[in-house]
Amino acid sequence: MSDAPQLSPEEEARIREGIASAVLGASEGLAASLEHDPEGYLRLVAATRTGAEETSRLLREAVQGARAAGHSWDVIGRLLGVSRQAAQQRFAPKGTTVPEGSPERRVLTPLTAFNEMAALAEAGLEGWELVEFGPLYHAVVASGRQWEYRRVPFAVAGRRRRMEADGWTEVGTGSFPWSYYKRPLTDAPAKDDHAPAQGA
Known part of the structure; x- marks a missing residue:
């Protein structure tokens, strides 16, 4: 360009x-x-x-x-x-060097509000844990177990407490207009060792 x-x-x-x-x-x-x-x-x-x-x-x-x-x-x-x-x-993000021995990391991109949840669902079943997100991308690390993800409106009163009570953990601090949550599906291992799809 x-x-x-x-x-x-x-x-x-x-x-x-x-x-x-x-x-x-x-x-x-x-x-x-x-x-x-x-x-x-x-x-x-x-x-x-x-x-x-x-x-x-x-x-x-x-x-x-x-x-x-x-x-x-x-x-x-x-x-x-x-x-x-x-x-x-x-x-440029500060401190982006990955320490020795850190889990494998992938970036799902380019994503939109319309395809990101499908991409995260697929990645979660393959054992990728969401650790960071931003406009058009989600960063995941290899975890060896399956994950599920949920996207909810950013500032709904009481939503965070209810989600945490159900075992969900918020990823980051939210990004208008969404907050993202993750939780392990089961103790079952990931479906396979393939890298998650880039986008959907």
């Missing part, structure tokens, strides 16, 4: 307007308070800080998703307006 895709000016304007609208609408009456209340500007700073933190997190996840989908640091750097090296230094 020689040229990094660009958004149209209209698409960029919609994103900017959406973010500004979300920040101004986050706190009840914030926009109106700016006409008469000096404290409103401090609430605006707090709301904007939260928006900046969230957009920074989304950018990191988007870059990780692009890498998982096979895009080069060179293309990503051009989209970000920085060099390949600068993009890699800023966004």
Whole structure:
């Protein structure tokens, strides 16, 4: 891929307007308070800080998703307006070296919301345990036993306690709009020693 895709000016304007609208609408009456209340500007700073933190997190996840989908640091750097090296230094996962003797690791990619659960189900039966996920990918390690997986809406009150009571363990801390859970199916060994399918 020689040229990094660009958004149209209209698409960029919609994103900017959406973010500004979300920040101004986050706190009840914030926009109106700016006409008469000096404290409103401090609430605006707090709301904007939260928006900046969230957009920074989304950018990191988007870059990780692009890498998982096979895009080069060179293309990503051009989209970000920085060099390949600068993009890699800023966004490459830290501490990704695998210690000696660690279980075999595979990355299921590219995945979408529509095929990831089928890919995880197949991998689980083959003895792959989910340990990490991000946009368009799930990372699994060889475990020798079968696993089952569940995807549930991110912030349903009381869901985590109920899942844990049923033997499920949350993987990571969730990623809007989903949380992912795993539990061993049985003590039966994995179906075979083949690597899980890449995608579905």
